[in-house]
Amino acid sequence: LISRMVTEGNGCGRVLPASSIVVLRKDSKKNQLNLYREIHSDIMPANKDRVEICRAVEFRSLQTIYASFPIVCDPSHKKKILIDITRDLFAEGGLFNRNGLEVNPMVKTFVKDVKACPTGAVFKVYFSQLVNNPMMGVIDGSFTIEWGIHVLSNKKVCLRRANPKIGYWVSKFDDYGASTQRVLPAFFIRRWNIIVKPEDEKKYERGELVVPESPIFIYLSKDVPISLHLAVKKGILEWEKAFQKIGFKDVFVICEGEAQALLAPNQITISYKNDVNEGFNFLTNPRTNEILGATILLSEKNVQQLTQEFLLFCGDCFPEIQQDPFHPAVRAQIVQARTAYFIGRCLGLSENFIASVGYSVSQLRNQKWVKSNGIAASVLDGCVFNSIVQPEDSFKLEDFFAKVSHYDYFALEYGYKLFLEGVEKEELAKIIKRTSRNTFLHFSSEKRDCRVVENDLGNNRCQAAMWKLKNLDRFMQKADLIAKNWYAGDDCWEGYIQFVKAYQYWYVNTVIDAMKDLGGVYFEEGGIGIPSRELQNEIMIFVKYLLDKTLLVDSRFKSLTGIGEFDFTQYLGNAIGDYLGEVLGKFSKQPGDGENMISYMEKLNRLVFHDFSKVDTLAPLEKRCQCAFLTSFLMNVVDKVHVWTENSIYATNILVYIKFLYQNLRELAELHEDIYYREHYQILAKMLGKGMKGLSCKK
Numbered sequence: 001l002i003s004r005m006v007t008e009g010n011g012c013g014r015v016l017p018a019s020s021i022v023v024l025r026k027d028s029k030k031n032q033l034n035l036y037r038e039i040h041s042d043i044m045p046a047n048k049d050r051v052e053i054c055r056a057v058e059f060r061s062l063q064t065i066y067a068s069f070p071i072v073c074d075p076s077h078k079k080k081i082l083i084d085i086t087r088d089l090f091a092e093g094g095l096f097n098r099n100g101l102e103v104n105p106m107v108k109t110f111v112k113d114v115k116a117c118p119t120g121a122v123f124k125v126y127f128s129q130l131v132n133n134p135m136m137g138v139i140d141g142s143f144t145i146e147w148g149i150h151v152l153s154n155k156k157v158c159l160r161r162a163n164p165k166i167g168y169w170v171s172k173f174d175d176y177g178a179s180t181q182r183v184l185p186a187f188f189i190r191r192w193n194i195i196v197k198p199e200d201e202k203k204y205e206r207g208e209l210v211v212p213e214s215p216i217f218i219y220l221s222k223d224v225p226i227s228l229h230l231a232v233k234k235g236i237l238e239w240e241k242a243f244q245k246i247g248f249k250d251v252f253v254i255c256e257g258e259a260q261a262l263l264a265p266n267q268i269t270i271s272y273k274n275d276v277n278e279g280f281n282f283l284t285n286p287r288t289n290e291i292l293g294a295t296i297l298l299s300e301k302n303v304q305q306l307t308q309e310f311l312l313f314c315g316d317c318f319p320e321i322q323q324d325p326f327h328p329a330v331r332a333q334i335v336q337a338r339t340a341y342f343i344g345r346c347l348g349l350s351e352n353f354i355a356s357v358g359y360s361v362s363q364l365r366n367q368k369w370v371k372s373n374g375i376a377a378s379v380l381d382g383c384v385f386n387s388i389v390q391p392e393d394s395f396k397l398e399d400f401f402a403k404v405s406h407y408d409y410f411a412l413e414y415g416y417k418l419f420l421e422g423v424e425k426e427e428l429a430k431i432i433k434r435t436s437r438n439t440f441l442h443f444s445s446e447k448r449d450c451r452v453v454e455n456d457l458g459n460n461r462c463q464a465a466m467w468k469l470k471n472l473d474r475f476m477q478k479a480d481l482i483a484k485n486w487y488a489g490d491d492c493w494e495g496y497i498q499f500v501k502a503y504q505y506w507y508v509n510t511v512i513d514a515m516k517d518l519g520g521v522y523f524e525e526g527g528i529g530i531p532s533r534e535l536q537n538e539i540m541i542f543v544k545y546l547l548d549k550t551l552l553v554d555s556r557f558k559s560l561t562g563i564g565e566f567d568f569t570q571y572l573g574n575a576i577g578d579y580l581g582e583v584l585g586k587f588s589k590q591p592g593d594g595e596n597m598i599s600y601m602e603k604l605n606r607l608v609f610h611d612f613s614k615v616d617t618l619a620p621l622e623k624r625c626q627c628a629f630l631t632s633f634l635m636n637v638v639d640k641v642h643v644w645t646e647n648s649i650y651a652t653n654i655l656v657y658i659k660f661l662y663q664n665l666r667e668l669a670e671l672h673e674d675i676y677y678r679e680h681y682q683i684l685a686k687m688l689g690k691g692m693k694g695l696s697c698k699k
Contacts, residue, residue, distance in 0.1 A: 006146075117148075118260070121148075155195070157193040159188045160424075192347065194248060196212065216267070217255050223272050232336070242412045245412075270339070271296070279296075281295050296339070296343070298338060311475070313475075315475050317390065322481075325485075338384070350443075352443050359377070359457075360459055375400075376402060377442075378404075378405055406440040407441055407443065461513065461517075462542040476499075476503050511546060517536060547625060577627065578629070601653075614667075662688050
């Protein structure tokens with residue numbers, strides 16, 4: 001295993017492209033070792049008599065690396081071979097080259113440290129450079145790369161076929177043995193080599209817990225604060241409980257002290273940085289699909305961001321957070337949830353955005369239910385905390401946050417449970433069948449799936465959004481007082497403005513997420529499933545409630561700061577109107593669905609234009625929404641009608657609707673009983689009239 005990872009400076013935590021599996025072969029004639037990188041994932045024919053195909057597969061799986069290392073020891077020494085790599089420390093194209101890095105040509109490089117580790121050797125190479133930043137001028141762009149050279153075990157994990165109903169990182173293999181006529185694709189999951197020791201096989205078959213032959217060693221880097229060690233360990237142990245359900249114990253060994261190499265076989269290293277985004281990396285053997293090693297990067301930046309979000313949505317449910325922006329218990333729960341999430345990803349599992357849909361909104365407000373089942377069926381759903389809880393629900397702090405749950409146990413069983421020889425295929429099929437009977441076990445990472453919305457909770461988006469908006473409004477009523485606690489001295493008003501901007505961001509995003517199913521069309525092509533008419537009607541009722549709502553944040557902001565209005569009404573009205581118009585443009589991707597489209601147009605007439613009533617007055621949000629809808633309608637629909645001639649049903653319906661809308665706006669501009677609204681509709685009619693130039697519908 002050749003690993004290359006940025007450990008300090010620019011790009012910290014990134015595993016670089018040069019990390020790979022290499023095969024070293026001795027060339028006796030030249031007395032040197034040649035390097036080959038494994039690049040293909042192929043399956044040999046089971047019939048070994050097919051010698052030519054076997055040789056071709058073997059040849060295809062290796063790519064020559066144009067670097068070799070001279071053997072500097074006595075060639076007669078058969079047990080050990082020493083390699084002199086010093087000549088390649090700085091050589092371009094050698095071991096420590098800079099492929100995949102953005103570096104200044106004037107970069108200065110030197111080796112900071114060289115040390116041995118149980119599986120090989122580790123080199124830290126420092127790149128010193130100054131970078132010209134257009135915004136900040138010349139800045140320090142130096143970084144340190146840790147190179148690792150590790151000998152891998154000969155024991156290989158058995159390949160396990162992937163199934164689309166369970167989310168794992170997957171690799172495509174070329175199967176040369178499945179057919180004598182052609183090469184067939186095969187997909188296998190990526191996983192660690194968790195196997196039973198030979199002497200424990202009988203215990204495992206009897207259902208006793210056994211220690212795996214190669215446990216995963218987890219190191220906490222020295223930059224992880226001592227105060228968060230317990231939280232990180234709790235996040236790890238959530239997955240330990242999941243392994244116990246499939247017969248393993250002590251799968252994770254949490255080690256004291258610093259790891260000798262950040263990225264090494266059978267090891268996960270957890271780091272904690274201040275000013276970078278959280279993330280994870282792992283390396284996989286391309287021939288066996290075995291995950292060899294991984295790194296997790298937790299971030300103070302993300303912890304602070306999530307703490308503020310918890311304050312906005314759950315501040316009244318847990319009042320202590322209103323006093324202390326660094327509340328230790330809240331920070332610990334966030335770190336525990338994020339650690340559990342990243343451990344799951346490092347085990348090979350994919351995100352499961354549909355995991356929260358199996359729970360109802362009423363269940364998520366039930367403290368006993370959530371304590372037993374978590375806030376979603378999987379910690380991999382991505383939601384960190386329960387944002388729809390209300391103060392009267394009486395939740396304890398630990399019950400707000402995501403944890404390993406039903407789907408995670410199920411997915412781990414599919415990927416890591418061991419079976420007797422000859423029955424694995426049958427047993428895996430039985431596991432898959434359970435998904436049809438239990439909604440908790442459903443999987444989807446597709447953002448184009450109509451059931452999936454990131455940051456959602458529960459099976460009813462509108463209900464969940466209503467509770468989330470109530471939490472946000474409660475926060476806004478106290479935001480100025482909370483700012484004094486969070487931001488001392490002169491910074492409190494600046495902090496208050498930050499709170500208002502965060503409130504605006506989450507309010508609008510909550511609204512737009514709840515509106516996703518309008519019209520039964522999606523922003524991504526090829527959406528999965530069609531939302532029901534009942535759901536779309538419920539969304540329209542939700543939007544109508546918003547448009548009729550009086551927003552106090554604008555006037556409150558002005559009275560508190562004295563610096564003018566914070567026009568949230570305009571911002572929210574623009575967001576709603578723009579989305580409604582954009583959805584209408586998406587019907588072009590659903591040929592022949594004219595009835596559904598006409599139904600949506602009728603809903604727009606009632607919701608946005610009050611069925612063109614000549615006596616109705618408009619709330620401020622409604623007025624802003626009309627302007628934004630018309631602007632979006634012109635940009636996303638009217639300006640593109642000429643390119644939709646192949647979809648005649650859609651184009652015809654749009655042309656008819658443009659004419660209908662134009663005529664009604666002109667009538668309102670002339671006949672509305674209030675002169676103020678006549679002027680408003682006159683402006684809208686002119687806007688649409690200009691956009692109609694060149695269209696046959698104007699005649």
